[in-house]
Amino acid sequence: MAETRPQPVMTMLVSSISGGGRALRVAPDIAERLRHGGWHVHVRVVTEAEAPASVARALSAGKHPDAGTGAPIVGALGGDGFVAAVAQGIAGSESALVPLPGGRGNDLCRAIGVGSNARVRADALAPLGTPSSGTLHDRVRALDGIWVSDLTSDSEPNRRLVLGVVSLGLDAWANKLANESRLTAGPIAYGWGAVTAPAHFRGAAFRARVDGVECDLPGWVLSVSNSGFIGGGVNVVPDSDPFDGTLELFRADQVPLRRVIPAVVHVVLRRNANHPLVHVSSVRELDILGPEGLPAMADGDLVGHLPLHVEVAPGIVRVLV
Incomplete structure (x- = not known):
């Protein structure tokens, strides 16, 4: 009998300012679409006074298990700068980053082929929340960056x-x-x-x-x-x-x-x-x-x-x- 994995857990970090507040407005709908597919989603709004990299670093050191990746899954709903800051917080760890387009340009999401529409992105990810799905691990790739x-x-x-x-x-x-x-x-x-x-x-x-x-x-x-x-x-x-x-x-x-x-x-x-x-x-x-x-x-x-x-x-x- 095939062993099924637990439902994946995502902590979704949401920028309070990206896209002139667009990320904050769509966050409830994005979380609901993922939950409908079986994901456990914890939403954490990151305010302008906080450092996204520090928030993400603390999450990466936490204990939110996911059998598909063997490490915490950290979503980043915001613009390119916000997503990059979250990535810096978990850089070099086994955590998995989930970019969710919530800014004006969303160029990273375009570049990695997930598109610029957060709702479409959430709908594409939702089926990975099904316990019988074995594709979550296969969808994780090692992304390059630039140190400046x-x-x-x-x-x-x-x-x-x-x-x-x-x-x-x-x-x-x-x-x-x-x-x-x-x-x-x-x-x-x-x-x-x-x-x-x-x-x-x-x-x-x-x-x-x-x-x-x-x-x-x-x-x-x-x-x-x-x-x-x-x-x-x-x-x-x-x-x-x-x-x-x-x-x-x-x-x-x-x-x-x-x-x-x-x-x-x-x-x-x-x-x-x-x-x-x-x-x-x-x-x-x-x-x-x-x-x-x-x-x-x-x-x-x-x-x-x-x-x-x-x-x-x-x-x-x-x-x-």
Whole structure:
């Protein structure tokens, strides 16, 4: 007689601010859909005053058993930055992360193939709560990340885990302007940011040490990609695979503004960056040295200012896809 496993237990962390409160609004429905499939779901709202990584770390050290993964299952309902912070909290442990799209862009969920609709995601996960189901363990994969740290500090706590794309230049300004806008749809907000960003940023003489080799990389954009997706579905690096143990360095040439605007429109409207001004190469680690003080954005948030150290974190978190 086949042995059945216990019903899975998920502690679902919910961002109180992601998507302008969208995650908080849909949380009861998401929990109910999972429970209908047989899951035991504990909901924990994470307020703006709390550190999601610390909350997740405490959960990961707890004793919520699940026979399908052999460790706690931690759901993260929120935007990309919230999901990445929860991932940092359980990084390197046997806990399983369940990303649930609840932000404006939801680019990580798009990149790993689970989509941008939280209700659809919950309905797809619900059947895994049936005790007779043996597929939960098979759906757990080792997801890569990017460690980003301040080169001016030797302190370990300054490291931040990124799951998507670290952006500098025009990309970063597009992200910043999208965050400051009142637009609630990720693609529309990022589109607005992208077409207005050239008025705020005119290119930079980026300097970097790429896999140990120092080089000058002048351009409008310098980004390091794990997932390939930014801006609510813009696939800037189609070759990026968040499960392959490597990163992609993305650069857009330093050319006159009259040539950049059409390229930006091409990237935003066609939802990818296959353009002659764009260059992509594989990389495992790099020091982005300058211009000093330039802001870097990732997973929708500010992650630091140059100079920064960036390196791949292979299989850093176990994720339920």
